[in-house]
Amino acid sequence: MKNIKTSVYAGLKKKINDKSAVITVVGLGYVGLPIALEFTKRGFFVNGLDSNEGRISKLKQGVSYINDISSKTVSEVTKTRNFQVTSNEKVLSGSDVIIVCVPTPLRKVKEPDISFVVKASETLGRYLRKGQMIILESTTYPGTTREVILPLLEKNGLKLGADFYLAFSPERIDPGNPKYDFTNIPKLIGGFTKQGTTLGKLVYSKVVKKVIGLSTPESAEVTKLLENTFRIVNIGLINEFAELCHKLNIDVWEVIKAAETKPFGFMPFYPGPGIGGHCIPADPMYLSWKARKVGFTTKMIDLAAEVNRKVPVHIVKRIEEILKTRKKALENAKILLLGVTYKKDVNDLRESPALDILEILKQKKVCVNYFDPYIPHLDIGGIKEKGVELTENVLKDQDLVVVVTDHTNVDYKMIAENSRLIFDTRNVFGKRNIRDEKIIRL
Ligand SMILES: NC(=O)c1ccc[n+]([C@@H]2O[C@H](COP(=O)([O-])OP(=O)(O)OC[C@H]3O[C@@H](n4cnc5c(N)ncnc54)[C@H](O)[C@@H]3O)[C@@H](O)[C@H]2O)c1
Structure with missing residues (x-):
């Protein structure tokens, strides 16, 4: 068992280090699109997965819908052929690292609406395979990664920490800020296991200047809420x-x-x-x-x-x-x-x-x-x-x-x-x- 665990960890670590790991970003909005573009620019093959066909078609035409990103950047990155945008969730099965950036709005009664996170996690659960790392970036209440996402992923029989890794890493971008983008804002990440946190830190260290590991996903989830509170x-x-x-x-x-x-x-x-x-x-x-x-x-x-x-x-x-x-x-x-x-x-x-x-x-x-x-x-x-x-x-x-x-x-x-x-x-x-x-x- 220890050997299998070590080999899953070592395999993913090697892929991240030699940039052969395929990164998939789920949700190409204000948060997801810059991340997807940055990983592509740094030499990874990236799938950009979004359920909004309108956004996918714009990206395919090299058109940006986000102020901080020019259409020139989108078309340049798309041309490299290392960035594939799609609404076909099948790309998940061929992915090594999956970063989820779907919306987390409020319901009319001012209560959390995590339906997008649930739906994305159900999809991830269907495609989950040994050796994958899933990272949630959507802002949410403490406990979401453990109580909501993990059970949906484990439904298919794979084991956390042995077969796959899961972590939470809050997005801290400030759209419209010319000084700070997500590459120079320190990134926080909290995994379930030490290995999960270490792998998550390794992933982000390829695109972000400083990455800080936290002991649990809950600490990472609530840190973001402390900042905005x-x-x-x-x-x-x-x-x-x-x-x-x-x-x-x-x-x-x-x-x-x-x-x-x-x-x-x-x-x-x-x-x-x-x-x-x-x-x-x-x-x-x-x-x-x-x-x-x-x-x-x-x-x-x-x-x-x-x-x-x-x-x-x-x-x-x-x-x-x-x-x-x-x-x-x-x-x-x-x-x-x-x-x-x-x-x-x-x-x-x-x-x-x-x-x-x-x-x-x-x-x-x-x-x-x-x-x-x-x-x-x-x-x-x-x-x-x-x-x-x-x-x-x-x-x-x-x-x-x-x-x-x-x-x-x-x-x-x-x-x-x-x-x-x-x-x-x-x-x-x-x-x-x-x-x-x-x-x-x-
Ligand atoms: N916008 C910000 O400045 C900001 C800053 C920090 C954190 N956040 C957090 O990041 C998360 C994303 O925010 P955003 O502003 O990028 O949202 P957004 O609405 O701009 O983008 C989210 C994208 O996810 C897509 N999507 C939804 N469900 C999907 C699914 N199941 N599969 C594939 N794609 C799916 C949507 O079509 C949309 O394009 C939220 O939790 C938000 O609170 C946002």
């Missing part, structure tokens, strides 16, 4: 603090800048129009759900989520207040929202607070339009809108321009020169030293 709590704090500063007539941006001068014990977070994206609003809910299962209440997460959820409502109140100073009623105003994605320089609309702001304004029958360089048309959650062009005349025609997302590739000087009144929820003008009485900061 840290963010949701601090963002909630600063959003509440900004509202208080407004009531006290204090400039919150000046206060944050001043606090930042302390060389220790303070880390700046910035207020804004609300939280969005696939991670911050969702991941901490995975933890609070798991906590409830063990009879524990995560008061900090629940409170931060509530504070952050109310921010778009507060933004609309501020819009109303600002318009009042110009003797304009909200219902009669013409408003332009600048930016609708959940953060700057991405084309991702998931959970974007701009959608809440747009919806509240529409409910109040306000004449509201939007501009976003990345989103010419909005078609999400029942909202269907066409973006306007950002011209001098369009700006002059508005009672109020509201900066919701601070995209970099927008001419803020031109906006300042041609708008009558601006509400800046991101301090984008302040950061560019564009100051004017008509620019009101959050």
Whole structure:
């Protein structure tokens, strides 16, 4: 038995080291596509498996659907013939290392939806063979890898640690961040056995600068949730603090800048129009759900989520207040929202607070339009809108321009020169030293 175990481990180790291991990435989204491309660039043969035929067909044509990756990169990597994109799950049987990056959204009732992980694991279970290593990257609650995935894989009779390896490695990318991509963000991995963790570390060390092994998959799962809980709590704090500063007539941006001068014990977070994206609003809910299962209440997460959820409502109140100073009623105003994605320089609309702001304004029958360089048309959650062009005349025609997302590739000087009144929820003008009485900061 010991010999078989050793040979499975040694065989996989050798394949990873000499790059003959076939890597399959399941789920080619914001997380999976960069990983698949990087392993290909480093000399591995990679299968990119995705159930979305539209995405597969785009990749086959050398077209990228993710901002951080250019179509040029996709077509160059595809041309090497070491990257095969497909929706045919049969490629799993010929794979040595399988990295799973499927979505983990929230259900309507704000509870984890791990149906994509379950479905992918059932498929993996059908194709599992001796000598494979499976790594889950999708963010999830502690216990998912052990309680949900492992039983589905073991259904076919193979034994963990002897026949195959399983580990969890959280993805920590920050889309739109020009400084950090997944290759220079330290990678965490927690396997079930020492050998599993060692093999996982070896796999990622081929593409990532620093890999850190953890003792269990649960430690790796919950580390990711700690990171995003840290963010949701601090963002909630600063959003509440900004509202208080407004009531006290204090400039919150000046206060944050001043606090930042302390060389220790303070880390700046910035207020804004609300939280969005696939991670911050969702991941901490995975933890609070798991906590409830063990009879524990995560008061900090629940409170931060509530504070952050109310921010778009507060933004609309501020819009109303600002318009009042110009003797304009909200219902009669013409408003332009600048930016609708959940953060700057991405084309991702998931959970974007701009959608809440747009919806509240529409409910109040306000004449509201939007501009976003990345989103010419909005078609999400029942909202269907066409973006306007950002011209001098369009700006002059508005009672109020509201900066919701601070995209970099927008001419803020031109906006300042041609708008009558601006509400800046991101301090984008302040950061560019564009100051004017008509620019009101959050
Ligand atoms: N987007 C981020 O910035 C980010 C950062 C860190 C972690 N994460 C986590 O990574 C995971 C993936 O996120 P994402 O943003 O890449 O999602 P995404 O929706 O962009 O991509 C997921 C892909 O998986 C595919 N898919 C779903 N089920 C499949 C299956 N059974 N077989 C094959 N393909 C399947 C979908 O078609 C889609 O293309 C999530 O758990 C997310 O929380 C995301």
